[in-house]
Amino acid sequence: MLFSIPTVIKEINKASESYPYGEEPKELYEPIRYLMALGGKRMRPLLTVLTYYMFQEDYKKAIGPSLAVEVFHNFSLMHDDIMDKAPLRRGKPTVHEKWNTNIAILSGDVMLVKAYDILNTCDAKILPDALRLFNDTATGVCEGQQWDMNFETENSVTVEQYLHMIKLKTAVLLGFSMELGGLLAGVDKATLSALRTCGTSAGIGFQLTDDVLDVYGDAATFGKQVGGDILANKKTYLLIRALEKAEGASKKQLQDLLSGKKKVSDAEKVEQVTRLYNELGIREEAEKRIQEYFDAAFHALQSIKGSIYRKHYLKDYLQALIQRQQ
Amino acid sequence: MLFSIPTVIKEINKASESYPYGEEPKELYEPIRYLMALGGKRMRPLLTVLTYYMFQEDYKKAIGPSLAVEVFHNFSLMHDDIMDKAPLRRGKPTVHEKWNTNIAILSGDVMLVKAYDILNTCDAKILPDALRLFNDTATGVCEGQQWDMNFETENSVTVEQYLHMIKLKTAVLLGFSMELGGLLAGVDKATLSALRTCGTSAGIGFQLTDDVLDVYGDAATFGKQVGGDILANKKTYLLIRALEKAEGASKKQLQDLLSGKKKVSDAEKVEQVTRLYNELGIREEAEKRIQEYFDAAFHALQSIKGSIYRKHYLKDYLQALIQRQQ
Structure with missing residues (x-):
C-alpha cells in the first residue's frame, strides 16, 4: 500500500484497537x-511516524511506539476533564460523567x-x-495544566506567562512526538534538538490558532461554540493582549463586559468583545505571532537532513495545521 | 558507619529530602x-536496600533507586485518599483536604x-x-484499588477474591521492591522470581495482620481506631470468613449488626462483632493463614544464595513485620 496520511492514521487506530x-x-x-475510540486527529502519533519516515522508509516500525504519545495525551485529557468539570469530549460524555470521578482518576x-x-x-x-x-x-x-x-483566578496574566503555559500544556508534547520519531530512527543529538524545536514551535502556533478560531472560526467547521472562550472570560492570547492594549473608554467597556457590570446577553457579549478585538487589531497581531511560530518550526525542519521526498509529508502536514479551520 | 536499619531509613529520608x-x-x-515528609515505615525502599545488601555490600548504591518505590507508594496514597474521601493520612490532613482535589489529582x-x-x-x-x-x-x-x-458495594466477596485484591493492592509492590533490589544487584532470573515470591507472600501476610490488628490490636500502639473496619462494614478477611462460617442465630445477629437492623452503639457493635469472631474462631484461622504466608516468604528467602551474614537483616526485618503490633 502506498504511504499516505489516512493510511497511517488507520494503522495507528488499528494498533490502539488491538x-x-x-x-x-x-x-x-x-x-x-x-476514550481512545473517540478518535481525534491523532496529531501526536502522526508527527512521530512522519518524523521517523523522514529518516527511515519502514514507517510501520514506528506505529507501535507512536501509540505512547497518543495514550499519554488521552490520559491527560481524562484527568483534565475531571479538573475542568467538562461534560463533553469530542461531543461525547467525558469519562467522569459516563462513569464517575473515582473511575476517571484511577483509569487515567x-x-x-x-x-x-x-x-x-x-x-x-x-x-x-x-x-x-x-x-x-x-x-x-x-x-502547564x-x-x-492558576490563571483562572489570577488577575493579571502576562503574554509571556501565557505563552509559557501553552508551551508546557500543549507544545512540549508535540515536540516530544517528533523527537520520539527521531530517536526511533536513530538520528544524532543536533537533529533531535531541531525536531523538538520544530514540534514545540508548531505546537505554540497550533494553540494560538485555537484561540483565534474560538472567536473568528466558522461555527459550522470549528466544532466548538464560537465565542466560548469569551463567555468563559478565558485568558487567551487575544484577551490578554486586548487588556494590555485597550485604553480609556475601550478599556472600561472590556472590563465591564468581563466583570458582568455591563449586563448583556451571551450573543451581545461575544459580539462586543469581538468588536473591541477588531478595533485593537488583536486578530492581526495574533496571526502575526502564529506565523512567527510556524516560521520557526519550518526553519528548524529546513535544517534537518532527511529524505527530501519523504520530508514533504511532514511539511504538508504542518502546513495544513497552519491553515486549519477547525 | 555500621550498617543498620535506622541508618538506612535516615539515608532514604535524606535522599527524598534532597x-x-x-x-x-x-x-x-x-x-x-x-506527603513524603509525613514519614511512615519506609518499608518498601527498605526492602529494596536490604535485598540489594544481601548480594552486594555497597548498599548506598541502592538508596537512590529505592526511592522510586516509596514515591510510587505515596503517589498511590495521594490518589487513593481522594477516592476514599480520607480526611487524614498519618494523623495529618490529606493532600486533597489541605489543598484541594484538583491539586491532589495533578500533583499525584x-x-x-x-x-x-x-x-x-x-x-x-x-x-x-x-x-x-x-x-x-x-x-x-x-x-487492586x-x-x-468494587467490593464496597458487592454483596458477596469470597476469600479468594479478597486475597487476590490485597495481593494486587498491597503485596505486589512489596514483591517488586525486593525484585528491584535483586535487579540492581544483578542477580539471575530464578533469584528474581524467588525475591518476588518472598515479598509478595510477606505482603499478603502483612495486610492480613492489618485486618487482625484492626480488631485485636492495642489501641495505644495500633495508631488507628480499633474496630474501625467493623464500624465501616469493611469486607476484611475476618468479616468474609465470619459470614461464611456463621450459622443460625449467629448468622442472623451478624447480618443484623451489618445492616443496622439491630440498633446498637458503635462500642456495642465492635464488641458484639468481635464476640462473634471469637466464637467462630476467626482470629486463630486468620493467624494460621498469616503464618502460612510468612512461611512461604521465608521458604523463598531460604532458597536464595546471598551473604548469610547480611541476609539476617532482611530475615529479622520480615520477622519484625510478623510480630508487629502496629
Whole structure:
C-alpha cells in the first residue's frame, strides 16, 4: 500500500484497537478503550511516524511506539476533564460523567502506566533517552495544566506567562512526538534538538490558532461554540493582549463586559468583545505571532537532513495545521 | 558507619529530602514534599536496600533507586485518599483536604512521573526489565484499588477474591521492591522470581495482620481506631470468613449488626462483632493463614544464595513485620 496520511492514521487506530490495555476490573479498562475510540486527529502519533519516515522508509516500525504519545495525551485529557468539570469530549460524555470521578482518576492512572508500557517497546539502546525525555515532557504537561488552572483566578496574566503555559500544556508534547520519531530512527543529538524545536514551535502556533478560531472560526467547521472562550472570560492570547492594549473608554467597556457590570446577553457579549478585538487589531497581531511560530518550526525542519521526498509529508502536514479551520 | 536499619531509613529520608521533585508551580510540588515528609515505615525502599545488601555490600548504591518505590507508594496514597474521601493520612490532613482535589489529582500525576524518573537512574542494562516489572506492578496496584472499591458495594466477596485484591493492592509492590533490589544487584532470573515470591507472600501476610490488628490490636500502639473496619462494614478477611462460617442465630445477629437492623452503639457493635469472631474462631484461622504466608516468604528467602551474614537483616526485618503490633 502506498504511504499516505489516512493510511497511517488507520494503522495507528488499528494498533490502539488491538493493544492489550487490560481486561479486569472492567471499570479500569473500558474507559481507556472508550476514550481512545473517540478518535481525534491523532496529531501526536502522526508527527512521530512522519518524523521517523523522514529518516527511515519502514514507517510501520514506528506505529507501535507512536501509540505512547497518543495514550499519554488521552490520559491527560481524562484527568483534565475531571479538573475542568467538562461534560463533553469530542461531543461525547467525558469519562467522569459516563462513569464517575473515582473511575476517571484511577483509569487515567492506569492509562499513564500503559503509555510507559508502550514506550518500553522501544529498542533498549534508546530507552534511557526516550524515558528521560518522556518524563520531562509529562512533567511539563502537568505543570502547564496547573498554570492554566492558576490563571483562572489570577488577575493579571502576562503574554509571556501565557505563552509559557501553552508551551508546557500543549507544545512540549508535540515536540516530544517528533523527537520520539527521531530517536526511533536513530538520528544524532543536533537533529533531535531541531525536531523538538520544530514540534514545540508548531505546537505554540497550533494553540494560538485555537484561540483565534474560538472567536473568528466558522461555527459550522470549528466544532466548538464560537465565542466560548469569551463567555468563559478565558485568558487567551487575544484577551490578554486586548487588556494590555485597550485604553480609556475601550478599556472600561472590556472590563465591564468581563466583570458582568455591563449586563448583556451571551450573543451581545461575544459580539462586543469581538468588536473591541477588531478595533485593537488583536486578530492581526495574533496571526502575526502564529506565523512567527510556524516560521520557526519550518526553519528548524529546513535544517534537518532527511529524505527530501519523504520530508514533504511532514511539511504538508504542518502546513495544513497552519491553515486549519477547525 | 555500621550498617543498620535506622541508618538506612535516615539515608532514604535524606535522599527524598534532597531529590529535585520540582519547584514551580508550587501547587504541584509542595504536596509531594508534604506527603513524603509525613514519614511512615519506609518499608518498601527498605526492602529494596536490604535485598540489594544481601548480594552486594555497597548498599548506598541502592538508596537512590529505592526511592522510586516509596514515591510510587505515596503517589498511590495521594490518589487513593481522594477516592476514599480520607480526611487524614498519618494523623495529618490529606493532600486533597489541605489543598484541594484538583491539586491532589495533578500533583499525584506528577509524582507518578517522578517515580519513573527515579527508576531511570538505574543502569541502562537493567532498565527494560525494571520498567516492565514496575509497569506490571503499578497496573496491579491500580487494579487492586479498583477491586477494593468494587467490593464496597458487592454483596458477596469470597476469600479468594479478597486475597487476590490485597495481593494486587498491597503485596505486589512489596514483591517488586525486593525484585528491584535483586535487579540492581544483578542477580539471575530464578533469584528474581524467588525475591518476588518472598515479598509478595510477606505482603499478603502483612495486610492480613492489618485486618487482625484492626480488631485485636492495642489501641495505644495500633495508631488507628480499633474496630474501625467493623464500624465501616469493611469486607476484611475476618468479616468474609465470619459470614461464611456463621450459622443460625449467629448468622442472623451478624447480618443484623451489618445492616443496622439491630440498633446498637458503635462500642456495642465492635464488641458484639468481635464476640462473634471469637466464637467462630476467626482470629486463630486468620493467624494460621498469616503464618502460612510468612512461611512461604521465608521458604523463598531460604532458597536464595546471598551473604548469610547480611541476609539476617532482611530475615529479622520480615520477622519484625510478623510480630508487629502496629
